[in-house]
Amino acid sequence: MARLSDLTERDRAHLLRLREQAPRFEQTPWVSGGLLSQRRIAIVTTAALHQRNDSAFDSGAGATDYRVLPDATPAAELVMSHLSVNFDRTGFQQDLNVVFPIDRLHELAADAVIGSTAAFHYSFMGAPWPPTRFEARARELAALLHADGVDGVMLTPV
């Protein structure tokens, strides 16, 4: 369904424009590591999720800020304030895991498929352009992930 041919002409043209404008990195960094069963995994989503009592995302100076999602946050406490309306939200309304697979991650930890889940997960809003605007906040986030012992991040878009 996310094949470009399945989208409206306007959405397709928009995404192709973004592809042309997307930054090209000269090199792809690469961090090797151990087995999945020994890794501590955090989820970082760009779905603009946050706790109900946290600030909603907006397009101002703080558009590239992230929100902290403690691992034990109940699903009922998470809402989405993404600015874009051009993606389906009805799946998220029925099941948080279709966007933020936290229950699935806990199940993988319980089954010892992964080592453990992080104490904290994080959310950005994937709207700001170009995405190089996220650099400062992403590097800041890396320090928090290291401090939590995370050695594997699962990135989920929306």
Next chain:
Amino acid sequence: MSAVGHYLEEEGIATTGISLVREHSEAMRPPRALWVPFMLGRPLGAPNAPQFQRRVLLAALRLLEAPAGPVLQDFTEEAPPFAQSEANLLACPVSFDRPLQAGESAPALTLSTSPTAGNGWSVRAFLAEVAQLRTWHDEHRRRHGRTTVGISGLEIGDASALLASVLDPDAFAARAAQPGFALQLKRVCDDLRAFYEEALAAQPGDASPASLRRRFWSQTAGGAAFLGMQKLCLGSGDPALEHFGKLTLVPHIALQDIAGLD
């Protein structure tokens, strides 16, 4: 998403991720990405499909064990089909607050009649519709244990009253110049749309994304109110409101659906 992964990896954190738009991942070359053939907004494929979600998640996580990269792998399994109940798919989702009186025209629940008049049947129908849908929304909360309504900070009755109060052009113009009005309107509309989608999905019948979208935009007074608000925003002369009306109120695919109805 790819850029965030790039910077995290540069800082020594191994990353993997889901790619919804393969062309973007090809261009930005993140360290590890699993392209999935799912609709935008559903990176794990389908709601309430834990085994399927687990397969997607695990396929992406397994890329952390790849010996070298960048890796862009395809997940070729399609998402499970949308569940449909066997209820009457032709049932109208809207209950009217009272029968039509002699000489009174039908309420503006279709796109062929403008909802923008602030003092007519449309606004009254919109408020009555929100009240009527509360039972269905309560059913959604009971069924799922949660609601995604809540970013405006307003109770849904207050949110609908706020939107109704500015559907009148004069009232809209009076509020348009107030700082932060466009953002408040955006959050109110996002909450109202979530309320409608959750309520409509709780009713018997087809709850697929396409069905919910068409029902909201073409069969409810709420959808008509949104389109009326879009017209007001586009003609406001205020950059923030024009941006809201043009880009973040009505989905492109809904506009395409509506054009197809004309």
